[in-house]
Amino acid sequence: MGELYLVRHGQANSGATTEEDYDRLSGLGHAQARRLGDWMRNHEGPFDQVLCGSMRRHRETAKGMGYAPDHIDARLNEMEYFALVRDMEVNHGIRPPASSEDFADHMTQTLNAWEQTTIAGAEPFSTFETRIQAAVSGATKPGKRVLCITSAGVIAMVMRGALGLSIEQMAHVLLPIYNSSLHRFRIRPEGTFLLTFNGIPHLDAPDLADQRTHL
Template structure:
């Protein structure tokens, strides 16, 4: 039976001019994951990265922590179908004024509980995107994103040899949508699951042929073992 490890990228640079890069903590999270894999003697046969910078940075930091012999024969590939949805477009279609980064910063600065206020707004933006009433307004409507994520998973499975262990570096929305496919979740549950996924957490799938099951979801023991709460982040 084959194994697919879906890794959410490390903490990105939320609030900066370029979100698509790891923060210093994000680099540390990825390194800790690699050390955890090394300590548990986990062997991988393939590495698949989404096409985003934060995916590759997470992969590089994680794999660099593995023993040299474990890295030599790894097959690497990039598949943009594991990319995240366009969170900026989803947000701006709901709140057009947030197209201006300065307006987002002003909103966060003026909100007593900025993190939760922004989460409420983004949750509403996700509901709009998923509703099906405005599909023509988005470059990638929700059903198209679902098909892309499931298609990416199927490609990995179809290209795998029996009993392969495959590391996939991707994003929270992609992982949540793949879980929706496996567990038959409602759209609302996908959005809620997405909020709960920890940066650099691992979701493990088992597959045989075209059958796939969920083994573990959102595992981040590798971040907890240091006993430092700051290493566990969600944004």
Template sequence: MRIGYLVRHGQASFGKKDYDALSDLGHLQARVLGRELAAREITPDLIIRGGLRRHRETADGILQGLEQHVPVAVDEDWDEFDFQHVMEVHKPLYRSRALMLADLARTRQPKAAFQAVFEEATARWIGGGHDEEYDESFPAFAGRVEGALERMTERGPEKGTVLVVSSGGPIGLAASLLLAGDTSLWGSLNRVAVNTGVTKVIHGRTGLNLSSYNSHTHVEHDRELLTYR
């Protein structure tokens, strides 16, 4: 592999019973990205996706937009961390979906309130002082993403292109590893991830290098297409 594109999934169904399903807008975002890739004559030799429904549906939408046959492989190490579990450990009230939605609704800005709790919960998870309380510690999450990133370089033709469909967490983690050599930038990078944002990496003589992060020119022309959650 010479070039890799890491794509965050389309908008999922925030606040719905099955968050993992793409919203109607999420499906459209995926197709728009596929059409943009086709217009730029970028056809990957291989698509690797995580094992979540939103990854599968995003990959399907990209393929519809591309109008090309591309083989698809699944690597579950590109899956997002279980943010619901991380939030529940931090705020046990949120083990009840109904109570969580009611708590967020009281703020009159549920998406902003969710983001605030999310950042508090992930800061505790990252802190490392309570690793035993989580099904997957932050170091374990970082380790599996690093492994997935390494495997990506071994997939596809030697000078080919691989497109990975994943989530904001793994992609931000991968970008932090490539930029800083550690996970220190993960929080800042993850915070600004756009749905179907594209991160480009290049595999050369010095190994894997980050070329661009979270590019989303394909949705900037339409404010309704530009979403972060």
């Protein structure tokens, strides 16, 4: 039996309007990563392998947690959301979300359109799904504990595979994923099984409520 731990990066530059500008941790994001790393060292044993997406926010989170990745794997990179947003406006006349409520509806519409190939983004939905499945399959080994630092869309896609989620269900799983959250899976020959979703034990204290962020 193996174990797979997925960590979402700390808060990035949430006010950005481009992928490049978004791809860096905020001051709070760095603090979240440090707190999670401290918690992991106090409550979890060592990992047999540490993997990290190649995005700056992934690498900064790994460093803040105190982990030196054994491998940087671009297959663990996030979907290019801003490209999808542009396609939704050009192809469907749906403007970018103006509020958190709009964001929830927009994400569901966007993932639906992407899966149905009425928008393309930077890569097809099928390619995004396949590369994540390949990365997870290659990382998980019987009896091994593996840590992956990645993004919310990747975590939601792993959840889709493990739980058989529809695209709408995947969107609603993606939306509440906290920055620096922990997601744990048990790997068995018969499949991947969820043990922990969206854990933030390092931010549970009441005085840290303002550090619990989604964006």
